[in-house]
Amino acid sequence: MSLDLQRVLTVARREFITTIRRKAFLLTLVGTPLYFVLVTMLSSGTAIKEGRNALKDFTALGVVDSTGLFKDADPVIVSELKASDNPFAKRSPVAAVVPVQTFRTQVRWYVDQPAAERALRSEQISQVLIIPQDYLSTGHVRRYARSGNLFSSADGRSVGRWLAAGLMRGRVDPLVADRVARPSEHEQYFTLDKQGRFVVQDDSREMANVFFPMFFALLLGLCLTIGGQYLLQGVSEEKESRILESLLCTVSPEELMGGKLLGLGSVGLLVVAVWLGLGLMVTAPALAMMQITVPPLLLVAAVAYFILGYLFYGSLMIGIGGVTNNMREAQQFSVWFTFANFAPMVALWAILSRPSGPVAVGMSLFPPTAATAMLLRLAVPNSNVPPWQVGLSMTLLAATSWFALQSAARVFRIGMLMYGKTPNLPEILRWMRQR
């Protein structure tokens, strides 16, 4: 494959400039992060609001107690919603001055279930709690409400605490009863960090442990997908506009492909840089509070995996663009590879909870999922990925990328001037073998 570097750079420059001048690019560059911020804010806001509403609407609980254990239980359930229950608001400096919200729920006893149900249907009470005779031995209780709340279990927790307090009432010291209801409310959990020191694992750190790797891997996955889609679009447009034949008289398919990979890969890197920059700017105070620093080696690995992953997916996209007739047809094929790219996100919990488990190791070595999966593993704060696994993963991905590049060049050379029937798999495999 002999390449004229000047021509490769000319193609790359055109692809880069043409792409970044498009309105759709600016929309992607600015619109995508804005969209994610908006969706996160809306969804978290909704969850918090629903939690508050669940307690606010929980004004009266009807109890049918067949055990007699709760006849002296507290007739009022007091629930508190602290600012710290909002995982997003508590990073805010105003969180400290937000008062604790208190909600009171009246408890009314009923002789049987039909009577309680009637009260529930006529909206005299919010919920009904049925405590059967065998409750003490089985723990079975039934709760009835007019409608369920998918987003909050705050009312359920309050009922649980009331039951615990009710069981203890009059039998033990009120302080003990209260502690039984909330046995580990202020627990501090310590784990070893990478320097061998025990550090506290509070809620915010746990959240960071999930969101930080997810953010990194998602960013990489998105950039691979976006870069690949630009390539797919570029090749499809040229094929549809029938300009390829004029071009190929002057520039070889390999030069054209190389230029596209370089130019549109640079667009992908630009997107990464802008999003990463914006992300770090926005999250820097929170990251600093959580004492999270982005290790330089992680950034190096991210760039390396981006380049290798982009070569792999980019080659596939060029090959797909070469054999299909238009963008719509091309996208039908490319969507399967996009799924592969994001497969590690489906196995997110398995990878984050066990970064050295078989799922995590397997996915980070398997080339189509390696980039995203390995980055997830590397970004888990206390994970220790053996260097040989990183080396093997990169080597396998590099070898696969090289093979994909070679095959795509052959498929592209033959397929780009073919219009009409899309070749079937045996034909494509035959093209890949041709020299």
Next chain:
Amino acid sequence: MLEVREVTKSYDGRAVVNRASFTVEPGEVFALLGPNGAGKTTLIRMITDILRPDSGTITLEGRDIQGGGGARIAYLPEERGLYRRSRVVDVLRYFGELKGLGPARALAASNELLRRVELAEWADKQVQTLSKGMQQKVQLCTALIGDPRLLILDEPFSGLDPLNVQLFEDIIHERRSAGTTVLLSTHQMNKVEQVCDRALMINRGQTVLYGRVAEIRRQYSDHAVLVRADGSLDGVPGVRSVEAFNGERKLTLTADTSPESVMRALLDRGLRIESFALATLPLEDIFVKVVREGLGLDRGQSGPPTVDAMPSNGGSR
């Protein structure tokens, strides 16, 4: 200049081009003819190094075409296409830079070419705002930029109005005068007669005609003359038959009679001759005849005279 030797290309065991051989001399306008599906586009794609031949060699100015054609060859394909959302001048500049011109030279050459094809005021417009004919002129410019040594034009006149056809012809003549070799593929036989020096015709991948256009026409024509004159033409020595033909009379000569001797005989009779010309077949008729013979439709009829210049398949000149 361009030498195609023993070139073969097969798909699925079927030879689309079968041992084609021909040369195109420097500064000539050479026609590549053939019916649809004859293998012309495949042949052109091999000359432009878009496709690689299964066997045979193609050289341009003595150098193998593979990997080295680059800026020396330019191609206006039959399938028209441009970057529709780019500015006209940007498309031309891009092609100029791909052919090795620096940015400034590419811009200057783009503007010069746009002036030549009367599109200077459209330089900053998006390609998609241009009419089909205008886009065709822009695409011609993408081929002309960088002053290629070999210019391949596939159906350059199709879809153009008479004024633009004339413009394209003028440009071909200008380029030829400047030393550019032009390979023209077209089905418009009158244009071949007007602008081409020599021609190659292929059918089903095989070479069926090859030589100077005038020579092909002469050799494929009946041995006859067309005469417009007053008085009787009967009984002229060496004339086998006389028939009326488009307001003239067609005199078919015996094999050993020359047109000059017939003209002398007519003058000796004291006839007033308004016109006297060789009755050559239009190239279009020759094309149809050769293709039909290739399909076996004219079998049993007297065969066409062999054109001396036609090489046997695989032979080269």
